[in-house]
Amino acid sequence: MAVALIVNFVLSLASFGAAQYTNTSDYTQYVDLFLGTENGGNMFPGVVPAPFSMVKLGPDVEDGTTDAYSGYLPSGQIWGFSMMHESGTGGAPKYGVVSQMPVAGTVDNPLKDLGQNRSVNDTAMVGYYKSSLANGVDVELAATEHAGLYQYSFPAGNTSSVVIDVSHVLPSYRGLGWGQGYAGGHFNVSGNSYTGYGIYNNGWNLAPNWTVYFCGSFDQYAASVKTFTGNDTTLYSYDNTAVTNGTYRQGGVFTFDGANVTSRVGISFISCAQACDNVESEIPEGSTLNSIVSKAQDCWNDQVFSRVTTTETNTTVLTQLYSYMYGMMLIPSNRSDENPLWTSSEPYYDDIFTFWDLFRCGTALMQVLQPSAYEEQIRSIIDIWRHEGWLPDARSSDYTGRTQGGSNADNVLADAYVKGVRGQVNWQDGYSAMKTDAEVVPPNNHDPSANDSSTKEGRGALPDWKEYGYITPKFSRAVSRAVEYSANDFGLYQVASGLNMTDDASKYLNRSRNWRNHWNPEQTSLNSSGFVVPRYANGSFEYPYDPMQCGGCYWPDPYYEDTPWSYSFNGHHDIYHLISLSGDSDGFVQRLETFFEPGLYSSNSAYGSTLFNPGNEPAFTTPYLFNFVGRQDLSAKYSRHAAKSYYNAGSSGIPGNSDAGAMQTWILWNMIGLYPMTGQNFFLIGSPWFEHLNIMLGTNTSLTITSTGGNADTAYYVQSLKVNGQPWDRAWVTWEEVFASGGRMDFVLGTEPVRWANGTLPPSPASV
Structure with missing residues (x-):
């Protein structure tokens, strides 16, 4: 994306206000997050709120043949927005874990392919990412070092669903035995919140099992909540009962009556409790997308660009x-x-x-x-x-x-x-x-x-x-x-x-x-x-x-x-x-x-x-x-x-x-x-x-x-x-x-x- 396009996009976001972009010390206006995303560069264009941040929140794109090393591909279907990615690496994809995927309407089977094409090209600036999906859903993302914010705008007049897929990982198509696996986990729902963990393995470094804990919530109560476990062809359960140690696929579906839904998610390698502490301390209830983006931009300006x-x-x-x-x-x-x-x-x-x-x-x-x-x-x-x-x-x-x-x-x-x-x-x-x-x-x-x-x-x-x-x-x-x-x-x-x-x-x-x-x-x-x-x-x-x-x-x-x-x-x-x-x-x-x-x-x-x-x-x-x-x-x-x-x-x-x-x-x-x-x-x-x-x-x-x-x-x-x-x-x-x-x-x-x-x-x- 050219610099002019980035600046025009920034100025068009009324929710952010114009004043901050007149600041001559805002070097983020010169950062093109899509630089190096093609020609095999494998750069991650999603949200990285600070240098060396644990959270890297962005889209996972799949075309059925190409390894999306950072999760991103310029073409193909988005099939989730996950909290962890690498950037600019080769070998095989790593992470793509703790995912949400918006669905316009109800979800009859969460194990089906829910991927969506993009209606327009994704847009991004430091601390912010937006995808507009072919199903009419707009997804805006912001993050802190251990937590992320998902802001969804669904088509009016329909129900709105968000699928949390604990078993979601970035796949590899190279056939070298470096693909990641899901080894089980836990998913629990309580009101408008959910907690759990996923156990994953392999990838380019041939890693044994590792565990990522998560703690998520929505800004409103869902009209219905269902959990699921199963494999790609068989749905073993899809009801309101939490399932422990499920097989290959596992997660839950929150369905809402409203068109605007916001979710906050924290992650941790230590425990669900620490994941909850991370999100509450970094993105407390009531936090706005604007404030989180501004904080990320201030961080990069102060610590790096200036x-x-x-x-x-x-x-x-x-x-x-x-x-x-x-x-x-x-x-x-x-x-x-x-x-x-x-x-x-x-x-x-x-x-x-x-x-x-x-x-x-x-x-x-x-x-x-x-x-x-x-x-x-x-x-x-x-x-x-x-x-x-x-x-x-x-x-x-x-x-x-x-x-x-x-x-x-x-x-x-x-x-x-x-x-x-x-x-x-x-x-x-x-x-x-x-x-x-x-x-x-x-x-x-x-x-x-x-x-x-x-x-x-x-x-x-x-x-x-x-x-x-x-x-x-x-x-x-x-x-x-x-x-x-x-x-x-x-x-x-x-x-x-x-x-x-x-x-x-x-x-x-x-x-x-x-x-x-x-x-x-x-x-x-x-x-x-x-x-x-x-x-x-x-x-x-x-x-x-x-x-x-x-x-x-x-x-x-x-x-x-x-x-x-x-x-x-x-x-x-x-x-x-x-x-x-x-x-x-x-x-x-x-x-x-x-x-x-x-x-x-x-x-x-x-x-x-x-x-x-x-x-x-x-x-x-x-x-x-x-x-x-x-x-x-x-x-x-x-x-x-x-x-x-x-x-x-x-x-x-x-x-x-x-x-x-x-x-x-x-x-x-x-x-x-x-x-x-x-x-x-x-x-x-x-x-x-x-x-x-x-x-x-x-x-x-x-x-x-x-x-x-x-x-x-x-x-x-x-x-x-x-x-x-x-x-x-x-x-x-x-x-x-x-x-x-x-x-x-x-x-x-x-x-x-x-x-x-x-x-x-x-x-x-x-x-x-």
Whole structure:
């Protein structure tokens, strides 16, 4: 949806009043909730009332063939409005639980398909969602962090029904065994209220049973109330008797005489009593839709959007800026008061989906934009290790899984440590958690997708890593895991060094170079020599091996979700050794430019047939690697080309799956003009989009970035730079120089490339 449409829609809502939209500090006017909902972006456009909110209230759409990962699809029938969703994830849908579905008239069988087409396109703004259904029912939604408000307008002159389906979950059509299930529950009616719980399982992380409690009420008494239990073909009961431990389908139907019905619902992972407390404390009786929406918008403005300000007036750019900021903070979910597993004074966050996607640039930006929440997230994953024995690489429904490659929570912890996150973090425990990943083989969870070793947690291929210093093909994803294990070990080196554990530091620095053991100098492709390829126990390489291919590029294959070409650039902590293996600076530049050359890789036709895949994380850092060979101009060129070619302000505004905000953080760093090097305390310099950008930091200071002479499409080459008022000749800056206590970067931009960065090259600690 275009910004103009959002603004017009907002102004047309008389119930909200016009005055609040004249406030120049209302950045929510620039947030397009439908940005990234198409082109496989899987973004959730429903109501998220606060960053990291547990409740994500919105529509569940089904077309009979397509996985609705966030619940939303642009076409298909709405078959419920549920309280919990993920945003921007892949694999398989998760949640879609605690649902209501309005029906015009009476309901003769609640197990029938009650789905409805939409009469017009859905509309949304921060804190608000509206669907107009083909049956004449309008549904308006608002929410708080643990509760939701449903406001229904039914056609006049008929009875009005609302179906509560406890067994409602988002289905999966992929046939991979990752679909969710309903394992039973309870539904009880008392007057105009209902309580109960549902027990659910599975999903992408293969979770066992988890329980969600609910407490709902209506603003009026129903003319009739019936409960039901049954399966898709047989209705076992449909009367006024509450049913416990019913089979596959379970819930109730409230039928009203009036046309306007409002429902308040609270949820909890702890108990029905806590769900009732949540709704009564957050949406007390008499609360209006207007007040709840306004509270959500104030929250996002105060906690997120107001921290980044600019003199930019182009509404398209502003839409991108604030929509991307919004999109990166929908998950993880803050469940610090909703942990059913253990009692702790530490914060608790769930819905980490996943560190494999986020560690390269997502978590680094979280530290900049949400430092307090970021510290809580660091403490949370350490506390998960304390109680469960492992750091999560991914987690949802209070269950860790799945680990796609390395133990990448290690990278996240290392990055936080070197950038000064201290506060209440227990770094002795943090390091012990990392060391568990580095030394203990996790039990095999016998995942059908890759049953050679654990996909739940830790490093399943650790036996080979410790015995050979590389990973043999008896383990799935052998090469990509080896590249990531190297980065994980580098993270241990960084924290061990800071904690003065010199023996450990030496050990893990040496192990961080093991990616080199997969390098076959004889392997050639497109006039480049040397690639990371599979290696057998006897030391031989699988040769010849086409570096432009990765098999199925999925769980059982040697490389996960990208090619040997891409993974051969990923030794970021050991980059100068990689450069020497690639033919020194000239050879490395040639190899990098080949990676971005269009027309070479037909399997990537959506992205100009380049080997570079902007929609996948292993290539996130690659456009910036020119900085290591004195060619910052080429980093500016290729990173800006990717940003402008594959991102926009529309519903297809990100290049494929958001991956829980990972794509949004990549483009936000591009707009800022910096790029983080995970596990290290410096940032590679790109090219900023703005004449003036101010980022408030956790130290009550700010980073100010200015540019003159620039144009986002043509004049983006850096001509000169001053950092904190001093002329700058390095293509990198440290955390201490611009973020720790604030700072200033003043760019001069132009249309022609200039070799301005002729000073000290960026660090590469493992390259000795």
